[in-house]
Amino acid sequence: MVRIPVFVRVLRGAQPYLYLTPALVLLFVWTYRPLMQAARLSTYSWNLLPTNAMQPVGAGNYRRLLELPAFGDSIWRTVVLIFALFPFSIVLPVVIAFATRGVDGRARMIYQSIIFAPFLIAPVAGAAVWQWLLDPSAGIVNRTLGSDRNWIQDTNTAQLVIIVITGWHFLGFAVLVVSAGMAGVNGDYSDAAQMDGATQWQIDRWITLPLLSPTLVFLTLMTVLLSAQWTFPLIDTLTQGGPSQSTTNIYYLLWDYGFHSFDAGLSAAAGIVLFVGFGAVAGLLVWLSERITFHDN
Numbered sequence: 001m002v003r004i005p006v007f008v009r010v011l012r013g014a015q016p017y018l019y020l021t022p023a024l025v026l027l028f029v030w031t032y033r034p035l036m037q038a039a040r041l042s043t044y045s046w047n048l049l050p051t052n053a054m055q056p057v058g059a060g061n062y063r064r065l066l067e068l069p070a071f072g073d074s075i076w077r078t079v080v081l082i083f084a085l086f087p088f089s090i091v092l093p094v095v096i097a098f099a100t101r102g103v104d105g106r107a108r109m110i111y112q113s114i115i116f117a118p119f120l121i122a123p124v125a126g127a128a129v130w131q132w133l134l135d136p137s138a139g140i141v142n143r144t145l146g147s148d149r150n151w152i153q154d155t156n157t158a159q160l161v162i163i164v165i166t167g168w169h170f171l172g173f174a175v176l177v178v179s180a181g182m183a184g185v186n187g188d189y190s191d192a193a194q195m196d197g198a199t200q201w202q203i204d205r206w207i208t209l210p211l212l213s214p215t216l217v218f219l220t221l222m223t224v225l226l227s228a229q230w231t232f233p234l235i236d237t238l239t240q241g242g243p244s245q246s247t248t249n250i251y252y253l254l255w256d257y258g259f260h261s262f263d264a265g266l267s268a269a270a271g272i273v274l275f276v277g278f279g280a281v282a283g284l285l286v287w288l289s290e291r292i293t294f295h296d297n
Helices: 006-041 059-066 069-099 105-120 123-133 139-145 158-183 187-195 200-212 211-240 252-261 266-297
Strands: none
Touching: 006 200, 006 266, 059 266, 069 200, 069 211, 069 252, 105 158, 123 158, 123 211, 158 211, 187 200, 200 211, 211 252, 211 266, 252 266
């Protein structure tokens, strides 16, 4: 019997971890290291100038952040934004995916290309087109409605404009995700239900839709975690957080603190609060997704 040296056994056991090493190094360099730096920076007062020393303030930035009315208002706008995007990321994609499941062949390829196209458009370019469409004097929207409303600079409609443009960008991607989820549903369930006399509506309601739960939870997770980030280039291009901060959400607010007010500590504190809050929500949604997947299996 040949005795294998210890270092060979160790090398064989470490082989899977060696494959993971490059990804782990990049994850630490680009994610966890900046996160630790942000946590450290949130305990200092600094205006981003290299010539000015960083002054330690402990938890002062967090206390100051919680006392600012703009912080609470931005959180509320972020919540409104998330719930307002659910029709574009959940409801409409499900309706469109069910309505177009009979399209196949070349027609399906053309349909998927058309509906996915807005997702491929750069947000800044899309914002420029929408700014032209919503122009108060010569825009197609106002000419069609016979109105002279300044949609982007009106506090009553600015947030709605951001929501609609963001939803328009994301809708096609969500439709394709739902369609892919439907394609993964075993057809034996619907065949058995049809043999028992179930209608197509009953099959969709009680079989297909529940089996899409993991897909819908995934889209919900993306909407909750990324909606504020998706809106950032639109807000920065169209409204700069205005008018009267009506479009300033929590993601844009922390950028505003850092690069408009030059308050690096306050911006870092807002970023840490954002990370912890969305991390808790993400953990809850992931747990829910695992429960649903386990139940479906």
